[in-house]
Amino acid sequence: xxxxxxxxxxxxxxxxxxxxxxxxxxxxxxxxxxxxxxxxxxxxxxxxxxxxxxxxxxxxxxxxxxxxxxxxxxxxxxxxxxxxxxxxxxxxxxxxxxxxxxxxxxxxxxxxxxxxxxxxxxxxxxxxxxxxxxxxxxxxxxxxxxxxxxxxxxxxxxxxxxxxxxxxxxxxxxxxxxxxxxxxxxxxxxxxxxxxxxxxxxxxxxxxxxxxxxxxxxxxxxxxxxxxxxxxxxxxxxxxxxxxxxxxxxxxxxxxxxxxxxxxxxxxxxxxxxxxxxxxxxxxxxxxx
Numbered sequence: 001x002x003x004x005x006x007x008x009x010x011x012x013x014x015x016x017x018x019x020x021x022x023x024x025x026x027x028x029x030x031x032x033x034x035x036x037x038x039x040x041x042x043x044x045x046x047x048x049x050x051x052x053x054x055x056x057x058x059x060x061x062x063x064x065x066x067x068x069x070x071x072x073x074x075x076x077x078x079x080x081x082x083x084x085x086x087x088x089x090x091x092x093x094x095x096x097x098x099x100x101x102x103x104x105x106x107x108x109x110x111x112x113x114x115x116x117x118x119x120x121x122x123x124x125x126x127x128x129x130x131x132x133x134x135x136x137x138x139x140x141x142x143x144x145x146x147x148x149x150x151x152x153x154x155x156x157x158x159x160x161x162x163x164x165x166x167x168x169x170x171x172x173x174x175x176x177x178x179x180x181x182x183x184x185x186x187x188x189x190x191x192x193x194x195x196x197x198x199x200x201x202x203x204x205x206x207x208x209x210x211x212x213x214x215x216x217x218x219x220x221x222x223x224x225x226x227x228x229x230x231x232x233x234x235x236x237x238x239x240x241x242x243x244x245x246x247x248x249x250x251x252x253x254x255x256x257x258x259x260x261x262x263x264x265x266x267x268x269x270x271x272x273x274x275x276x277x278x279x280x281x282x283x284x285x286x287x288x289x
Contacts, residue, residue, distance in 0.1 A: 001027030004097040004126075005066070006106065008143070009033050011051035012060035013162050015134040015141040019101055020065045022131050026099035031066040032090070033057065034074040041076060049196040051143060051150075051162075053169065070095065083114030087122055101129040136161055153199030155255040165205065165254040168195060168234065172209070172246040175235060184275055186219070186235035187246050189253055197234065198255060200262045204282035207236045208252040214238035217275075217282040218253060221262040239283050257285050 005023040009016045009031065023029045035054050040047040052060065058069045072078065072090070081089070086109050091097045100119065108114040114122075116130040133140040141161050149158040150166055158166050168191060175188035187207060191197065200221035207216040216236040223233075236253055238244060259278055265271040 001098050002096050003027035003029050003099045003101065004032055004091060004095050005029055005101045006032045006108075007103060008037065009057060009061060010037075010048075010143040011146055011162055012057060012064060013051075013141055013143065013146055014136070015103070015131075017064050017163065018134050019103055019131045020061070022129050023099070023101035024065050026101070026127065026129070028067045029065055030068045030070060030095060030097075031061050032070050032072065032095065033061070035071050036074055038074050038079065041074060041079065047194070048144065048147060050192070050194045051146060051166070051196055053192065056169065080110050083109030083118055084122065085109070086114065087119070087124065091126065092124060097126045099127045099129065101131065104130045104132050106130070147196055150196050150198050153201055153258050155198055155203065155258055159256070165256055166196075166198075167252050167254040168197070169250065169252050170195075172249055172251050174247065175233060183242075183272075184237045184279075185242060185244070186237045187244070187251055188233055188235045189251055191234060197232075198258075200232070202259045202262070202278050203255050204257040204259055204285045205236070206254040206256070206286060207238050208254070209244075209246050209249050214241055215283050215286040216253070217259075217279045218255065219262075223262075237279065239279050257282075 003023045003026040005019050007016065007019060020029060037047055054071065058071070061069050091100060100123070102116060102119070104116060106116055120128045133142070135141065139145065146158050146161050155166055168189060170190045170192065172187045173190040175186065198220055203218040205216050205218050207214050216238050218234070218236045220234050221232060234253065259281055263274070265274065
């Protein structure tokens, strides 16, 4: 019995988890997903930023019940397949599907000519389940909705829809090293170009490197208090940790709560007062997790 769940599954949010749960009722789950995002082929300028990278997407899918994950390269040639070719060549011949589970808005084949009804009417030897899009506060849960919440800085709502803290992953890179001179050494995170980055501001969350996970105060922005040329940066202070050497190691930065907007202070002293308060608040908020 091969139960196939189909989708891009960016973020593996609560709606995606419902599809996986339904698929698991019909046998061992094989997830069929695609990379890169289809939009990147036909309208690169409109390609959405990613909620997770491909490696993490696969890991999250397995965490939520997938036994196997098949990643098909999304190319113009693949997109030109008719709905019947997709059913026969991919679902039947390649995957041996005995049941297929999709979201209710699923489309497939050349110019999205196939939909759920088409799949049901042309299924050869397999059953089909269509999962209604899960709603939260009156609106459907979707990757695009979560992406908008994160870009707006509303990480708490995004986390509610993801069922976990939103996170960024990347190497710890060298920054201006100003933080260590004022008692708050930060890890600057190098990010992929297509990463979804929260709005500028200060957040409470967690910094993980290797086997260590610390409570953290996270800053995103350009640090307007100090003059000079500085691009937008994502940096985290592991609370109460002063002698960490994390350079060139991969870091995972989880966002739990938004504390405040980025502010410009009249010098170092008022900045230090606010940073102390930020760390106390971050420590208080993240200590319960």
